Amino acid sequence: MNSTVTADNSAQAHGGRKGTLNSPSFLALLATQFLGAMNDNMFRWFIIPIGKPVIGDAEALSLGLACFTLPYLLLASVAGYLADRFSKRTVIIACKVAEILIMVLGIWAIQIGNIYLLFSIVALMGCQSALFGPAKFGSIPEMLRDNRLSRGNGLMGLITVISSALGFIAGNYLFHITQPSLSNPGTFSDLKIAAFALVGVAVLGTLVSLKIRKLPVAAPDREFPFNPAKETWHQMQLLRSSTPLLRTALGVAFFWMLASLAQMNVDTYGINELQLSQKDIGPLLGILVFGVALGSILAGVWSSGRIELGIVPLGAAGIVFTSMMLFLTGNSVGPGAENATNLHYSLSLFWLFLLGVSSGLFDIPLETFLQHRSDVETRGSILAAANFLAFAFILVASFAFWVMQKHLELSASQIFMVLGLLTVPVGIYIFKLLPNATIRFMVWLVSCTIYKLRVKGLKNLPKKGGALLVANHVSWLDGIFLILTSTRPVRMIAYSTYVEAPWVAWLSRLYNTIPINVEDGPKALMKSIKTARTAIENGELVCIFAEGKLTRSGYLQPFQSGLMKIIKGTGAPVIPVYIDELWGSIFSFHGGKFFWKKPRRWPYPVSIRFGKPIPHPENEKHVQRVVQNLGVDAANFRKTYQMIPPRLFLRKCKSQRFQLKVADSMGDERSGGMLLTGALVLRRLLNKFVLKPDEKMVGVLLPPSVGGCAVNASLAISGRVPINLNYTLSDSDINYCIQEAGIKTVLTSQKFLEKRPIEMDANVLLLDDLKSKVTLWDKLFCMFQAFLVPAWIIERSIGLHRVKSDELSTVIFTSGSTGRPKGVMLSHHNIISNINSADDLLQLSPKDCILGILPFFHSFGYTISLWMPFVRKMRSCYHFNPTDARTVGKLIEKYQVTLFATTPTFLRHYLKRCTKEQFASMDVVITGAEKLPQSLAREFEEKFGIFPTEGYGTTELSPVAAVNVPPSRQLDPDEISAKPGTVGRPVPCVMAKTVDPETMQDLPEGEEGLLFIKGPNVMKGYLNNPEKTAEVIIDGWYNTGDFARIDEDGFITITGRQTRFSKIGGEMVPHLRIEEIITGIVSDPEADESEVEVAVTAVPDPRKGERLIVLHKPLHKSVDEILKELSQEDLPNLWLPSSDSFLEVDSIPLLGTGKLDLAKIKQIASEAFPVEVTS
Known part of the structure; x- marks a missing residue:
């Protein structure tokens, strides 16, 4: 018997349209079943109390059940014939019409006082139900899509048990209010309430059944079974021919036997053990039935669109436990009514409820499996045979109950004990049959309480046939999650040292794990590969973690070639899989530790994406790129559920409410609680006195400082967009940015404007002026919020929970190195995804402190220096002048800074003026914006013991x-994880590629081309410039404008900027390459300050197209000396500037970020070398 069955979506062989759970036809079927089951039980439990005084309690209960059940055995073949030979809708309607007539006969039998006729009519009701059953259950798979079968059956079970409970209560109530007696029969007026109820429900059920749509005839040529015994035998043989179906039918039959025993026993248990009256028995059976209903729903939900047989052993275990607890509860009541307490009654309700839940979990997966696995042509016969078994077991239950009550004289409590003991061997047998499914489901159930699992692309798994699943490897739980989420069994390829350990060897054999170990030699390796190939050729799913080991850095490691050896020649596809968000969990190596670390969240999010099949992969690199692309999709999907940075800011400030969170060089220090207090106070003041409700974009002119942090945070938690204006630009460019962003108000300080006066086309608010407006109430209330009120209450009170991840976080205006500043729109998702990537690689901890020296109008300063410490449990300190090396050194020493990012230009300042002791705490230095000379990196390492690495963005x-x-x-x-001379590999969930700048075709590894980047970090677009956005973002790929090479390990080497190339004589000449060589020639190691001394640009030339120009500061070497050394560098002659193309300047123009001001450099060169106009 397969542990998990996934229904296929193939077209039906017999026509008809399959619908959903809310289709009118299926709802009509549910309503018909509800009314029918209610009437069955209402009539039976109306009759049983009538018969008790005449034939005895045990006899009435057993006989009532036997009379109702016997027709199911005698008419099983006929019921199957009708369900196959005619439309199931026709059979259902005919049964409902018969129900009306039977109810009328029943009322007449009570009136004449004939006990034998009365129980004969119960048998007639059983005949009607027996003929109705196969048509009802056979209709479900004809009405519903296959992936709705489990839930459909769960709903059918729910409807059945609820209606049965109502029928039980209604039947007892009808008896209580009418009090009919066979020894003293009454008139019709005495029974009119019962008559109206019974006949009325039957009529209503008939009318509802007319709403069921026409269903196709399954077997129109089937002959009537004139020999029912022979037909039943044939049906049983048909069932017996399929061992899985036979076992399932026996399981269903066992359930109904237990259910029948429990139903009869509840009546006796309530009267004898709990000393209840007949009318008070209802809640006991009602709670049992409610439990079955909930268990049926749970079984449908837990099945998640498939048939999950692993639930069945859990249900069996629950039946055993709750039956024993009912025995103990009932047995603890002594003789006499006064001894049955409310506690006994309450405990009985509780255990009956859990017994019902367990029963629902036991039954629904079996019922669903039986329907799905039976062929359409024989489904009616299979279900009829299963019903025959079920009702045979019910008949046995009625006889067994009579024997246990009358002859063995067992109490109701003891009967519950027998029920539990009977289930023990059944549960053991089921577990023995389904160990994989049982363990898999139990692990899934436990994991759902610890992890929040999101699965996408399951439809890409082939429903049959072999395939190789290729996944990234992040944690020790990866294989378990793949087994749990797959709709089919998966054989994992794993290192033998892991799977042969004593505590996992049994599980490994159980799940057919394929062991592999490269250390065992090539023969052993080929044997494992052959085993995997054979499994795929036999139609199995095999999974390999192609990196060959767990990642220790968060990076996707290069895929090994073994996957191609497995799949080659099998004709089976590769299914790419990406496991997301597990890096950082306790079962990953994040932080350098496995397991022994505190979980970051609970429940911990896990996302798994199954990609489209790759029929013929070119090589392992091809597969790796597809898996990487899934990683990008997974990261982008996070924005649908992840918290935005301002919400995380609230939580991190609260977790560090008494610990230092931010500080600056001006002596301002704040704990997380006080930083949040300040942000909340400022938010109140701005909203009350300054900003209008619709004022979304707000300008900020402040240096990196605690004040700058508070202002940005207050605007962010207000749902506004802080725009940090670049104060190194001209007044004209600043006002251009204000106009472009639609900024009406700019927040700044008096001290700042004194140092950098600016005439702005906006309302300027001096934050100093707000201090006088702060009241004691503002301070106390905001402090109360910051220190005592939960974050989720704050965010809902200020509307922050309504802000989506895809909404705007900020606009960063580019420095304008090649023209007017462009507004880059960054979303909350952009910011948090970049922070997540940095955290994945740097493995941040509460011990970390970052030094922020880059301004907040710089994207790195905004994302990494500002928001990263805001949303992580770490500290930050700030200084407004990156060239002030002495202050920077003091800050690093004072606050024990562990990481900071800077440019090589600024790094030279620190190398000259900071001491080794000041950098003692530092262990991460990352440079960017310009090429990091390896000589500078080595020199820095020699002095401080820290090797600076290079990044790119x-x-x-x-x-x-x-x-x-x-x-x-x-x-x-x-x-x-690093290669000197490169800018590194793309951060997690980000992809890079190079393309030919002319054809835009992808280039292979190692070839230089235009660099494109794809990932969740790609901006929303340029502000008010959709044309430019469409020009640089193509199918999610951002054209960086840089030329680069990507090596076989994925490391990127920047070779130049698209705008920093000249086309001379038809050849592309890179400015950056020439600039680097000349810088190396002219650099003076004895110089006190290391500044940019050379910049290469170009001006138009009428002969060659362009002419190289070298701007330089006063140098210690002559131009001729420079050109002589340059000619020895093995450069093409076209790359060599002429001696009259050198231009001495006082200083090389730089932007506020330390980058070259290319526009200004080109302007100076153009003015010095005007284009010659020829006639």
Whole structure:
């Protein structure tokens, strides 16, 4: 018997349209079943109390059940014939009409006082139900899509048990209010309430059944079974021919036997053990039935669109336990009514409820499996045979109950004990048959309480046939999650040292794990590969973690070639799989520790994406790129549920309410609680006195400082968009930015404007003026919120929970190195995804402190220096002048800074003026914006013991796109996480590729081309410039404008900027390459300050198209000396500037970020070398 069955979506062989759970036809079927089951039980439990005084309690209960059940055995073949030979709708309607007539006969039998006739009519009601059953259950798979079968059966079970409970209560109530007696029969007027109820429900059920749509005839040529015994035998043989179906039918039959015993026993248990009257028995059976209903729903929900047989052993265990508890509860009541307490009654209700839940879990998966696995042509016969078994067991239950009550003289409590003991061997047998499914489901159930699992793309798994699943490897639980989420059994390929350990060896054999170990030699390796190939050829799913080991850095490691050896020649597809968000869990190596770390969240989010099949993969690199692309999709999907940075800011400030959170060089220090208090106070003041409700974009002119942090945070938690204006721009450019963003108000300070006076076309608010408006109430209330009120209450009170991840977080205006500033729109999702990537690689901890020296109008300063410490449990300190090396050194020493990012230009300042002792706490230094000379990196390492690494990013990429992991954060020396001379690999969930700039076709590894980046860090677009946005973002890929090479390990080497190339004589000449060589030639190691000394640009030339121009500061070498050394660098002659193309300047123009001001450089060159006009 297969442990898990997934229904296929193939077209039906017999026509008809399959619908959903809310289709009118299925709802009509549910209503018909509800009214029918209610009437069955209402009539039976109306009759049983009438018969008790005449033939005895045990006899009335057993006989009532036997009379109702016997027709199911005698008419099983006829019921199957009708369900196959005629439309099931016709059979259902005919049965409902017969129900009306039977109810009328029943009332007449009570009037004449004939006990034998009365129980004969109960048997007639059983005949009607027996003929109705196969048509009803056979209709479900004809009405519903296959992936709705489990839930459909769950609803049918729910409807049945609820209606049965209502019928039980209604029948007893009808008896109580009419009090009919066979020894003294009454008139019709005495029974009119019962008559109206019974006949009325039957009529209503008939009318509802007319709403069921026409259903096709399954077997129109089937002959009537004139020999029912022979037909029943044939049906039983048909069932017996399929061992899984036979076992399932026996399981269903066992359930109905237990249910019948429990139903009869509840009546006796309530009267004898709990000393209740007949009319008070209703709640006991009602709670049992309610439990069955809930168990049926749970079984449908837990099945998740498939048939999950692993639930059945859990149900069996629950039946055993609750039956024993009912025995203990009832047995603890002594003789006499006074001894049955409310506690006994309450405990009985509780255990009956759990017994019902367990029963629902036991039955529904079996019922669904039976329907789905039976062929359409024989489904009626199979279900009829299963019904025959079920009602045979019910008949046995009625006889067994009579024997246990009358002859063995067992109490109702003892009968519950027998019920539990009978289930023990059944549960053991089921577990023995389904160990995989049982363990798999139990692990799934436990994991759902610890992890929140999101699965996408399950439809991409083939429903049959072999395939190789190729996944990334993040944690020790990856294989378990793949087994749990797959709709089919998966054989994992795993290292033998893991799967042969004593405590997992049994499980490994159970799940047919394929062991592999490269250390055992090539023969053993080929044997494992052959085993995997054979499994795929036999139609099985096999999974391999193609990286060959768990990641120690969060990076996707290069895929090994073994996957191609497995799949080659099998004709089976590769199914790419990406496991997301598990990096950082306790079962990953995040933080350098496995397991022994505190979980970050509970429940912990896990996302798994199954990609489209790859029929013929070119090589392992091809597969890796597809898996990487799934990682990008997974990261982008996070925005549908992840918290935005301002909400995380609230939580982190509260978790550090008494610990230092931010500080600056001006002596301002604030704990998380006080930072949040300040942000909330400022928010109140701005909303009350300054900003209008519709004023979304707000300008900020402040340096990196605690004040700048508070202002940005207050605007963010207000749902507004802080725009930090670039104060290194001209007044004209600043006002251009204000106009572009629609900024009406700019927040700044008097002290700032004194140092940088600006005439702005906006309302300027001096934050100093707000201090006088702060009241004691403002302070106390906001402090109360910050320190005592839960974050979720704050965010709902200020509407922050309504802000979506895809909404705007900020607009960063580019520095304008090549023209007017462009507004780059970054969303909350851009910001948090970039922070997540940085955290994945740097493995941040509460011990970390970041130094923020880059301004907040710089994307790195905004994302990494400002928001990263805001949303992580870490500290930050700030200084407004990155060239002030002495103050920077003091800050690092005072606050024990562990990481900071800067440019190589600024790094030279620190190398000259900071002491080794000041950098003692530092272990991460990352540079960007310009090429990091390896000589500078080595020199820095020699002095401070820290090797600076290089990263890469742009404002449009939020900004980090690639980075070399610093040595101090590399956990595995065998895992390549950094390469000097490169800018690193793309950060997790980000992809890079190079393309031919002319054809835009992808280039292979190692070839230089235009660099494109794809990932959740790609901006929303340029503000008010959709044309430019469409120009640089193509199918999610951002054109960086940089030329680069990507090596076989994925490391990127930037070779130049598209705008920093000249086309001379038809050849592309890179400015950056020439600039680097000349800088190396002219650099003076004895110089006190290391500044940019050379910049290469170009001006138009009438002969060659363009002419190289070298701007330089006063140098210690002559132009001729420079050109002589340059000619020895093996450069093409076209790359060599002429001696009259050198231009001495006082200083090389730079932007506020430390980058070259390319526009200004080109302007100076153009003015010095005007284009010659020829006639």
